[in-house]
Amino acid sequence: MKVKLIALDLDGTTLNEHGVISSGNREALEAAARMGVDIVVATGRPRTALPADVFEIDAIRYVLTSNGARITDLRENKSVYENCMSSATAEAAVDLLKNYSYVIECFVDGTAYIEKAYYDKVKATRQSFRSVDYILNTRNPIDDIYEYILRNKNSIENINVNFDDISEKPAMREKLLTIPEATITSSFDHNLEIGGATTSKAQALRCLGEILGVKQQEMMAVGDSPNDIAMLKASGIPVAVGNAKPEVKAVAKYVAPSNREDGVADAVKKFVL
Numbered sequence: 001m002k003v004k005l006i007a008l009d010l011d012g013t014t015l016n017e018h019g020v021i022s023s024g025n026r027e028a029l030e031a032a033a034r035m036g037v038d039i040v041v042a043t044g045r046p047r048t049a050l051p052a053d054v055f056e057i058d059a060i061r062y063v064l065t066s067n068g069a070r071i072t073d074l075r076e077n078k079s080v081y082e083n084c085m086s087s088a089t090a091e092a093a094v095d096l097l098k099n100y101s102y103v104i105e106c107f108v109d110g111t112a113y114i115e116k117a118y119y120d121k122v123k124a125t126r127q128s129f130r131s132v133d134y135i136l137n138t139r140n141p142i143d144d145i146y147e148y149i150l151r152n153k154n155s156i157e158n159i160n161v162n163f164d165d166i167s168e169k170p171a172m173r174e175k176l177l178t179i180p181e182a183t184i185t186s187s188f189d190h191n192l193e194i195g196g197a198t199t200s201k202a203q204a205l206r207c208l209g210e211i212l213g214v215k216q217q218e219m220m221a222v223g224d225s226p227n228d229i230a231m232l233k234a235s236g237i238p239v240a241v242g243n244a245k246p247e248v249k250a251v252a253k254y255v256a257p258s259n260r261e262d263g264v265a266d267a268v269k270k271f272v273l
Helices: 010-014 023-034 052-056 087-097 116-125 132-138 145-151 166-176 201-212 226-233 263-271
Strands: 005-008 038-042 060-065 070-073 078-082 103-108 111-115 139-142 156-162 182-185 191-196 219-223 237-240
Touching: 005 010, 005 023, 005 201, 010 219, 010 263, 023 038, 023 263, 038 201, 052 060, 060 201, 070 201, 078 201, 087 145, 087 156, 087 166, 087 182, 087 191, 103 145, 111 116, 111 145, 116 132, 116 139, 132 139, 166 182, 166 191, 201 219, 201 226, 219 226, 219 263, 226 237, 237 263
Parallel strands: 005 038, 005 219, 038 060, 111 139, 219 237
Antiparallel strands: 060 070, 070 078, 103 111, 103 156, 156 191, 182 191
């Protein structure tokens, strides 16, 4: 069946090792758009943390952010879909997480917030388990992250739990699974992400398909991390890039080259162009 929509994860998939969309990927996406194919970004990032490349490619009109908690129409500059966690889920997450000392972030209305003490530490030491510049450029420091979550409990898109020591991640995942009406996933080795009961890239993609009149079997999805699995399963052509996690490759019909080797462009040329 003809592909009418391409859904793309960003980090580790469409973005290369330098955090940009390569000219090869860009040219392939623009060629697909000229054929009438909808190009959609589907990412765990909130809207304000999207790289400039996304806004520079006219072919990209819709972005699914915070693991599908929100869909934004970039052309109209408005939200067309929202699926935040319930206030009870936010409260339960805070009750659990306050017993630990992990670095916590929350996404509200497309913006990422982080504890000021940690933000200031990263700024002063230039040390972190992930990109220092990414933290400083995309996170907004606040004095009390838990108080902020509770104050905005009706509009929490996502809560991120970050681990310096990833050996602690499996046990914490089991604890997070006890939070009522929550979805637990991960987009990179050092984190776990808490979303609403039905929040996922897959659910958001289904809703966008209804808006655009595109059937799921007419979609191609490309990803690399666990938070992409549901989206790949919900698409007609699920593609994993070469650097994807084994569990992601396991649900893919095709494994493209890595994000360093323009894997997205390879998949677009194979299945669309």
